[in-house]
Amino acid sequence: MRRRRVMSTIICGVLAAGVLSGGPPAAAAAERADIPAEFGSDWHDPVTAAPPVRRPEGVPSCEVTVVRAQFRDFTPYRGAYTPPDRCGSRWSAVVLRLDGRVKGRQYDRLGHLAIGGVEVFRTSTPQPSPDGIAWSVEKDVTRYGDTLRRPQPVEMLIGNVVDDTHTGVIDITVTLTFHAARGAAEPDPATTPDRVVPLGAAGTLTTPRNTERILAEVHATGSGGGCEEYWYLTVPTGAPYSCTADGGPHREVRISVDGRTAGIAAPFPTVWTGGWSNPFLWYVIPGPRALDVAPVVYDLTPFAGLLNDGRPHRVEVSVAGVPAGRPGWSTPTNLLLWQDEGRAVVTGALTRHEDGGLDGESLHTPGSPHRLDTTAAHRLTVAGYVDTSHGRVTTTVTRALAHTSVHRWGDGENPDALDATWTDHETVTAGGTTTRTRRTYTMDGETTLGEGDRLRTVLSLGDRVHTVSARGGRTLSWSRLDDTYAGDATYTTGVPRDQRHAVGTSTERYRLHGSTGCHDRTLATAQGTVTEDRRRC
Secondary structure (H helix, E strand, O other): OOOOOOOOOOOOOOOOOOEOOOOOOHHHHHHOOOOOOOOOOOOOOOOOOOOOOOOOOOOOEEEEEEEEEEEOOOOOEEEEEOOOOOOOOOEEEEEEEEEEEEOOOOOOOEEEEEEOOEEEEEEEOOOOOOOOEEEEEEEEOHHHHHHHOOOEEEEEEEOOOOOOOOOOOEEEEEEEEEEEOEOOEOOOOOOOOOEEEEOOOOOEEOOOOOEEEEEEEEOOEEOOOOHHHHHHHOEOOOOOOOOEOOOOOOOEEEEEEOOEEEEEEOOOOOOOOOOOOOHHHOOOOOOOOOOOOOOEEEEOHHHHHHHOOOOOEEEEEEEEOOOOOOOOEEOOEEEEEEEOOOOOOOEEEEEEEEEOOOEEEEEEEOOOOEEEEEEEEEEEEEEEEEEEOOEEEEEEEEEEEEEEEEEEEOHHHOOEEEEEEEEEEEEEEEOOEEEEEEEEEEEEEEEEEOHHHEEEEEEEEEEEEEEEEEEOOEEEEEEEEEEEEEEEEEEEOOOOHHHOOOEEEEEEEEEEEEOOEEEEEEEEEEOOEEEEEEEOO
């Protein structure tokens, strides 16, 4: 993703869970006393504090290589996938692993992988050291078993530019590891759909007529180097700032069925690995979700009765708040379908649709600094039923979004600061089971350009999700995620790379507690060296 340049250009760009892992053991990190005074020509390979993907034990596994390619331009890799000839055709788990290498000089780049037209992975790349880096990302892709059971075309693209200045060729290998379904290691039917259907360019969906549950997943990313890569910093038209949008910085990812809003969601404010004008923040620890872009998920089951009539229906995804004609958002979409084995046709109806509409404003107060106060809220409730072979099932989905932010900037956009919080609260009741998910995303940072053209960025990011599933007053499962990043980096702008005299520290603490276990890991770095690797669970 090529960075926009304004100079004022203080804020500009330079992803179950995927994980990029590695790093020295805690004891080795604690013994290191050779922290450099500033960044050199090499630094620790990228690492995150996220947990590894869970894998079943004691069952056979098979590995298939689906991509081995070098990305130099915007030519996609195209190949063919063949299912493994061992491990059966049903799997307790399928784990995708990306291994990458790059050296020299290169921007952060956005990439995707599609198998059979189904987007199974979206990622961005870390920025390299002159001497080179290697990294890996893992993701649980068991839910795409329907796609993976058949030979499929493969397409992967990490758009890149290689020239005399940007010398980094991105070397990528992607494998899939299949774990057989045996004994206790069986796939979870609640998370493994019977069908996976990519939403094509036509934007229509015809479901099997016995569909009883529908989820949609949207890999929504604002990127590409323009203003939508920094949508959370846009200001209303007329305010003196480099990126404007009539309604200010509020964005919503919406999905509709036959023109009727079916789902709303807050996009995650991803900061790519060159973001906020300061790649030294991200060289070792990337921001939350930067290397594994998690999709937005919607429960469309209330619409199943409507969609099961055997006719094509229009399904559209849009991002509210984006100025007309402005590029930058990508929204590839998959539909995940569960079918009723006991009936050829499942009937039903949409019984409730209450859209409270978007309520909010962005208020600009001129001055030194300028100030923009933004508030927004939106609530949507939909309900419907399906008559299945195991009885009538009613599903009600309520989603409530809220956004508050304060954006301050000075003359020439120096300094430039944002303090923002997004909440996305969802309640799904299906039959007698209720699942409540509370998502909170935070961003608090400031960039300043001081004496000697020293640019400093101080930034903290938060990704928090709390989920509880209950039935009849009894908790069935729960999880609580708290992924927090903090960084502080300074360098001299407008000089060759070896004269930047860059310094920077960063930390990440990733806590995931719940009914399936505990993970709590903290990483800290200074000048590209890992100074702490601590595990508490």
